[in-house]
Amino acid sequence: MKFLTKASWLSAGLAMSLAVTACSSGQPAAQSGDQQNGQKVKIVFARGKDVTGASQELVSAFEKTHPNIQVELREMPADSGQSHDQYVTMLSGKSSEIDVFDLDVIWPAEFAQAGYLLALDRFIEQDKIDMNQYIKGAVQAGNFEGKHWTMPKFIDAGLLFYRKDLVNHVPKTWDELISQAKTQKGQGGTQFGYLMQAKQYEGLVCNFVEFNAAYGGKILDDQGNVTINTPETIKGLKKMIEIADSNFVPKNINTFTELESHTAFIEGQSPFIRNWPYQFALANDSKQSKIVDKVGVAPLPAGDKGSAAALGGWMSGINKYSKHPKEAWEFLKFMTGPEGQKITAVKGGSAPTYLPLYDDSEVQKASPLFENKNFVDGISAAVPRPTSPNYPKISEIIQIEVSKALAKQETPEQAVLNMASKLKEAAGK
Numbered sequence: 001m002k003f004l005t006k007a008s009w010l011s012a013g014l015a016m017s018l019a020v021t022a023c024s025s026g027q028p029a030a031q032s033g034d035q036q037n038g039q040k041v042k043i044v045f046a047r048g049k050d051v052t053g054a055s056q057e058l059v060s061a062f063e064k065t066h067p068n069i070q071v072e073l074r075e076m077p078a079d080s081g082q083s084h085d086q087y088v089t090m091l092s093g094k095s096s097e098i099d100v101f102d103l104d105v106i107w108p109a110e111f112a113q114a115g116y117l118l119a120l121d122r123f124i125e126q127d128k129i130d131m132n133q134y135i136k137g138a139v140q141a142g143n144f145e146g147k148h149w150t151m152p153k154f155i156d157a158g159l160l161f162y163r164k165d166l167v168n169h170v171p172k173t174w175d176e177l178i179s180q181a182k183t184q185k186g187q188g189g190t191q192f193g194y195l196m197q198a199k200q201y202e203g204l205v206c207n208f209v210e211f212n213a214a215y216g217g218k219i220l221d222d223q224g225n226v227t228i229n230t231p232e233t234i235k236g237l238k239k240m241i242e243i244a245d246s247n248f249v250p251k252n253i254n255t256f257t258e259l260e261s262h263t264a265f266i267e268g269q270s271p272f273i274r275n276w277p278y279q280f281a282l283a284n285d286s287k288q289s290k291i292v293d294k295v296g297v298a299p300l301p302a303g304d305k306g307s308a309a310a311l312g313g314w315m316s317g318i319n320k321y322s323k324h325p326k327e328a329w330e331f332l333k334f335m336t337g338p339e340g341q342k343i344t345a346v347k348g349g350s351a352p353t354y355l356p357l358y359d360d361s362e363v364q365k366a367s368p369l370f371e372n373k374n375f376v377d378g379i380s381a382a383v384p385r386p387t388s389p390n391y392p393k394i395s396e397i398i399q400i401e402v403s404k405a406l407a408k409q410e411t412p413e414q415a416v417l418n419m420a421s422k423l424k425e426a427a428g429k
Helices: 009-014 054-065 080-092 108-114 121-126 136-141 174-184 202-214 231-244 258-266 278-283 325-336 338-346 355-359 361-366 373-380 391-406 412-427
Strands: 041-048 069-076 100-104 151-157 159-163 272-275 295-298 309-318
Touching (some): 041 054, 041 080, 041 325, 054 069, 054 325, 069 080, 080 108, 100 325, 108 309, 136 151, 136 309, 151 325, 151 338, 159 278, 159 373, 174 231, 174 272, 202 309, 202 391, 231 412, 258 272, 258 278, 272 278, 278 295, 325 338, 338 355, 338 361, 355 361, 355 373
Parallel strands (some): 041 069, 041 100
Antiparallel strands (some): 100 309, 159 272, 159 295
């Protein structure tokens, strides 16, 4: 997701990832003959460009504890779309040239249905991995048709950033935010009361997912059935429209991506913004920000059903055609477990999905966000976008219909009805 990789320590961490395992039967493989004979087995780990050095440090730490397994790092393009296409080309040909690889959170269902990933359930059960220790939304993003296909590596999620010098009481609900945004507009040199991403692109889907989930709506159920046409979804969309159509957001909010919104925020134009974690580091960069040391972070405001944040980040999985599935699992387990995630947090600045690490003093020192309870609560509220092998088409449908609703070209009810009809066709249901 290109829009998640802005300048900052966290965005650098976002460039790092991709992971894990394959075997046509879905059963844990027996130990390879090479390992039984005491020979070193080489596996290949493919991930996007890592400018932090965390991946190499992680591999070195793994090899010290697993002397019979050598891990070769293979760098994929920094552009996630290019990486996706290269993986598809490689794996559709049943290539075994990589063993473990990183996946954007919106890829697992597509890759699982295509037969590119090895199911991990037997490994997880065999090694007694407690998946409840991981952020729930990140785990859900790797599940498809009742099976675990990936392990969560690091997370990104939508958060509320606010001006500590202007905001005395952080809004807990969307109605509270609307009230404060109206009164705060113009205070302290601001021009707006709230900033968001409302252009017709993937960021619009993320904002919609957050409003929808906050008011109790769902887009697809666990079986992939379309469940979007409900009063809860309509209410969430209406609240989104109320904000986007207000006089406290820019008149051209329908042209705003992360770039436009974060630029306005660091120039001091708004007391509130919805954005990804990189916003914190950007706001405290004295070379480009006018609001250094004036920014706080909180979970997004709640609707009727609580706070919800769109999930971003990366997963790791195993190539189904790997010739060394057991060794691949050992590396995947290490990389996405407490030891590996600690390295990527401390060295790479990536937010862990393994929740106990937020109590680790070294992890807390790696970033002021990691010791911030509001940050941890915010990312813990992350919900995945629709888990479907047809996600690109689903995203396109949501973008078009939500954009029409924001532009008053159709009512919220009509937009939701249209999404339901078109999503059923796209999902084959």
